[in-house]
Amino acid sequence: MLQRSTERLDIDLLVLPDANLILIASVIEPLRGANRIAGSELYRWRLLTPDGAPVPTTSDIAIPAQGMFQATRDEAPLFVLASYNWRRSATPALKMQLSQAARYRTTIAGIESGTWLLAEASLLDGLSATVHWEDYEDFALAYPEVRAVKDRFVIDGKRLTTSGSLPTVDLMLEVIRQRQGYSLALEVSRLFRYEQPSFHADEPLAAASAGLHMQDSRVTQAVRLMEEHIEQPLILARLARRVGVSARHLQDLFQQSIGAPPHVHYLALRLNAARRKVIETTASFADIAAATGFNSASAFARSYRASFSESPSETRRRLRRRIIPATP
Numbered sequence: 001m002l003q004r005s006t007e008r009l010d011i012d013l014l015v016l017p018d019a020n021l022i023l024i025a026s027v028i029e030p031l032r033g034a035n036r037i038a039g040s041e042l043y044r045w046r047l048l049t050p051d052g053a054p055v056p057t058t059s060d061i062a063i064p065a066q067g068m069f070q071a072t073r074d075e076a077p078l079f080v081l082a083s084y085n086w087r088r089s090a091t092p093a094l095k096m097q098l099s100q101a102a103r104y105r106t107t108i109a110g111i112e113s114g115t116w117l118l119a120e121a122s123l124l125d126g127l128s129a130t131v132h133w134e135d136y137e138d139f140a141l142a143y144p145e146v147r148a149v150k151d152r153f154v155i156d157g158k159r160l161t162t163s164g165s166l167p168t169v170d171l172m173l174e175v176i177r178q179r180q181g182y183s184l185a186l187e188v189s190r191l192f193r194y195e196q197p198s199f200h201a202d203e204p205l206a207a208a209s210a211g212l213h214m215q216d217s218r219v220t221q222a223v224r225l226m227e228e229h230i231e232q233p234l235i236l237a238r239l240a241r242r243v244g245v246s247a248r249h250l251q252d253l254f255q256q257s258i259g260a261p262p263h264v265h266y267l268a269l270r271l272n273a274a275r276r277k278v279i280e281t282t283a284s285f286a287d288i289a290a291a292t293g294f295n296s297a298s299a300f301a302r303s304y305r306a307s308f309s310e311s312p313s314e315t316r317r318r319l320r321r322r323i324i325p326a327t328p
Contacts, residue, residue, distance in 0.1 A: 001077050001107045002155070002178045006309045009077070009179065011045045014069045016082040016089040016117070021059050022165045023083055023112055030172035033188040034180065038308075039279070039319045042180065046076075050094060058084060071100035077107035079160075080114035087116075095121040109160035111168055118159065119143045129161040130154045182260060183268040183275075183307045218243045219257045222250060226266045230273050233293040236262055271307050274300065278312045279319060285312050 001009065011031070015024060031043035049055040052068030078101060082089065098121040102108055110118040115131045116139065118124050128147040131139045140148040152167035153160065153174070162168040169192060177185035222243050225234060234242070239262065240250040254262045274292040277283055283291075289300035305311050310318070 002175065004181070005179050006042075008041055009043050011043065012048055012069075012074070012076050012078045013045055014048050014050075014078060014080045014114075015055050015063055015065075016050065016080070016086060016114070017055050018058055018084040018086075018088075019055070019063075019081050020083045020112075020165060021057050021061060021063075023081055023168065024057075024063065026165045026168035027079055027081065027111060027172060029192070030169055030176065030188055033191045034176050034184060037187050037191075038180070038184060039315070050089060069094075069097065071097040073104045074101075075104050075106050077109065078105045079109040079111055080117050081111040082113035082117060084113070086113040090117055090120050098123060105158075107158050107160060109162070109171075111162050112164055115139070115161045118161070119146055124159060124161070127156040127159050128154050129156070129159065130163045130167075131161065132163050180309075181307055182264055183271045186265070186268045187272045187275075216253050216257055218245055218250070219253050222254070222262065223265070226262075226269055229293075230270055231291055231293055233266060233270065267303070268307075270294075271304060274304065274312075275308065275315070278304075278315050288312070 013024070013027060028045060031045060034042050046066045047063060048067050048069040049063075049065040050069055052065050054062035054064045056062050080098070094117070098108070098117065102121075102123050108118065108123060110116070110124075110129065112132055113135075115124070115129055116135075119129070119139070119142070124143070124146045126145065126147075128149050130149050130151045130153060133150065136148060136150060139146075151163065153162040153171040155171075155174070160171060162171050173185045173189055176188055222239055225239060225242055236247045236250065240247040243250060245253070251261050254260060254265065258265065270292045274288050274294075277288045277291065278285075281288075284297075285300065286297040289295075289297045292300070294300035294303065301311055308315065
């Protein structure tokens with residue numbers, strides 16, 4: 001599941017009663033966003049419930065099911081979503097089904113309180129896992145065989161766990177990053193992340209480029225400078241000088257804040273800007289290359305293919321076929 005791939009990934013979501021709507025959306029919406037931005041079906045999901053009936057949520061909105069969860073030999077990744085009252089669902093039958101499913105599923109994820117279900121089914125023994133911060137102490141005492149950690153999400157082999165709804169978005173962005181690369185994950189993050197520079201009404205909301213946690217103001221400032229200098233990229237030394245730190249220190253700050261060095265983030269910003277021009281305009285690739293800071297159309301094409309697994313012309317042809325109806 002967590003390998004670079006252009007193949008479609010099918011995911012089964014086992015939604016338990018009293019789950020939050022935002023928790024379900026935190027799994028689905030980043031995948032939907034990836035499909036939309038890529039212009040192809042990279043991800044497909046199926047909603048399952050313990051009995052196949054619509055499942056009630058904490059918002060009194062029932063989520064329709066596409067099937068009943070069964071312990072088949074299906075190899076698709078399984079995400080177990082739960083919020084409140086998870087113990088009501090932790091029946092011996094369901095725990096047995098989860099144990100049996102683990103024999104075949106490539107990956108099983110515990111989303112928020114879904115971590116408890118995996119622990120109850122002994123699927124986290126000897127592994128690291130996280131849970132909602134309010135439940136951390138209780139979880140650590142209840143399952144000493146699990147290495148409980150305080151983190152937003154944890155990936156340990158074939159087991160994934162998250163500590164809440166927003167951390168689940170972070171996990172899904174990490175899935176996209178590992179499968180399709182940093183550029184797509186960054187662009188998906190921009191669909192959901194916004195930061196308010198101040199409380200002045202005349203300052204508009206700005207898309208937060210990282211979709212990540214830029215707690216250091218110097219990283220935030222550097223990212224904004226990158227966004228303002230797409231056509232003529234700033235070299236690292238000048239960028240660091242504008243922020244007031246050394247180049248080495250800025251690299252360390254980026255690694256700590258967003259898990260990627262400045263040049264990787266900067267290149268992703270430029271490639272995403274270029275891709276939007278490829279899709280939304282009829283500009284020549286040479287003009288797009290110049291507008292996004294590439295020395296030549298060939299250098300742009302090489303970098304584009306390395307990031308998106310297709311050339312700019314292939315992107316245009318593929319999306320044009322989807323938009324323009326066939327002539328009778």
